[in-house]
Amino acid sequence: MGSFVDQVKKSDLNGTSLAEKNVTVVFVLGGPGSGKGTQCAKIVETFGFTHLSAGDLLRAEITSGSENGTMIQNMIKDGKIVPSEVTIKLLEQAMLKNANDKFLIDGFPRNEENRAAFELVTGISPAFVLCLDCPEEDMEKRLLGRNQGREDDNIVTIRKRFKVFLESSLPVIEYYDSIGKVRKINAAKQVDEVFADVESVFTKLFKKINV
């Protein structure tokens, strides 16, 4: 049994339709509670991106009652990473049905397989990777303090999510760093202070809207 990456390599699935659309993608990464969603909302307002949160898409899949719903729900409850095949399909569909050509993909790629499979299936490599850097204690406080009714915002699952972040997601950030694509921001500050730094990163490549 091969991984999803092996399966894709063997098949002729090559995502030409998305490649034809010629989209620009920025990945937004950082630990759980680092402020990815919050900063993405501000980037959307300022630079006209469309925000796609992998976690939100997976949660929507649970509530839609899809055949994968129960599997996704169990994995999220346990802080585990859902198979790439499932998440990539959701991201691809979301990009294809949206007329915008600039996407922020938040919380993805979460591990090496997510990363390799996405590049293989879609043919897309990110313009850059925004990395929100925040100490675990701050992230833990934020997660326990926010009230979004999420089943995974409890201390037991939070600890598992931190472990998965260190073991599986940090290597992805290190990979992108090795090819010069990481833009690292100190995210242990107030929202607007963090955004000031985010803004200066985006301004180098993208124009502001409504100015």
Ligand code: C5P
């Ligand atoms: O990014 P967010 O905190 O919303 O992710 C919540 C959960 O969704 C993760 O802990 C993980 O279980 C799942 N997820 C995933 N693969 C991704 C993004 C999120 O399995 N690429």
Ligand code: MG
């Ligand atoms: Mg989020």
